Amino acid sequence: MATLLDYCSLVRSKNAGPFTLTFDFMCHDQAAYDALVATGFLGEHLFAALYGADPDQVLVVHHPGALAVKVSLPRPTVQGDLRDADCYAGQQYAPLMDRELPPRP
Secondary structure: OEOHHHHEEEEEEEEOOOOEEEEEEEEOOHHHHHHHHHHOOOOHHHHHHHHOOOHHHOEEEEEHHHOEEEEEEEOOOOOOOOOOOOOOOOOOOHHHHOOOEOOOO
């Protein structure tokens, strides 16, 4: 079973303002970046399902020069709201870490 850590040296989530959640996936090397992008794993529907967002509001941006993929979407709750369990959004990446991906070639 492959996971994101087989492709990425850094996976993180954070706020991009009080209304937006963003994820960064920084790959080990060019081959890992190309393979991760080819899997289609980091798609709008995955993030919509995990974080209750409309797939049309999920933005996936590929940065080949940086060997990175960035995903942004509306936060499930506004930062600092009484229901906000992760004010800085630093733990939101956790549900992605155990997901199975195709093995890295």
